[in-house]
Amino acid sequence: MNHTSMTCKQVYDLVMAYLDNELSAQDRAEFENHLYKCCPSCGAYLESYKETVRLARQVGRSVSQDDVPPRLIEAILKRVPQGDDLAD
Amino acid sequence: MAPPGTSSAGAASRDENEAFLLAGLRRGEAAAFERLVRDTTPRLLAIARRMLPNEDDALDAVQEGYLAAFKGLPSFDGNSRLSTWLHRIVVNACLMKLRSRRRRPERSIEDILPKFKEDGHSWEPGSAWRNPSESLEQAELSAKILEAIDELPENYRIVLVLRDIQGLDTAETGVIVGLSENAVKTRLHRARQALRELVDGRALGKDGGND
Structure with missing residues (x-):
């Protein structure tokens, strides 16, 4: 493995900023140079990071449809403030 | 209305x-x-x-x-x-x-995050992360991902839940948890890194992790 000035740890630390397009042009160039010319394992790390985020978001889509027990809604609505309760 | x-x-x-x-x-x-x-x-x-x-x-x-x-x-x-x-x-x-x-002490995020040699390079160049979706059915996969999220330390879990599970933006998450946007980004990144380690198909044990 032929490393550049950017270390694997620096690459790991910058993965999210890279994916969010928040790196400076120079950092982005060094990041990509490390990944694509020097260190395939960091390239694999980037892909596995992206896949982890995808899996979490996929789970998020399913849990956002979670059932809400009707008794919870009823219990909350029973405690809705009335008239004077809302006065400052 | x-x-x-x-x-x-x-x-x-x-x-x-x-x-x-x-x-x-x-x-x-x-x-x-x-x-x-x-x-x-x-x-x-x-x-x-x-x-x-x-x-x-x-x-x-x-x-x-x-x-x-x-x-x-x-x-x-x-x-x-x-x-x-x-x-x-x-x-x-x-x-x-x-x-x-709280019944049990939380794991430190540092215990979960990737480790590096003193020179900042990876200990395990070329070690393969096993995508858990390759070996688990959808329902089992979702359960494993949720279990892994539950293992994250509380301060990291809540940021990941709000950003990646609930889809809130960084600013809104910061208001909810009382952090600056930069602090939210840092926590989210570390939470994702830790989650990646926890959902590694090799660690989930379905197929023994032999590459």
């Missing part, structure tokens, strides 16, 4: 709808409260379920959060969105419950 201005989409329409709802709440309209509760409970309960392992605790936290919100409504200053304010109250209710019932 019909929401106004359904012709325009996006943030302006959302703000207009929220202002209309808030006005109804402040007038004590039962329909406004019912709309608020029915619209926001699913997301708030999903967050509570991710923060609290016990279902009854999650239901209690949501209920307690709404009661606190109803009580605090006259002093809501409108500086954040109503839903953000509600999220913050429910997250705080979850944290209080969690801290009163």
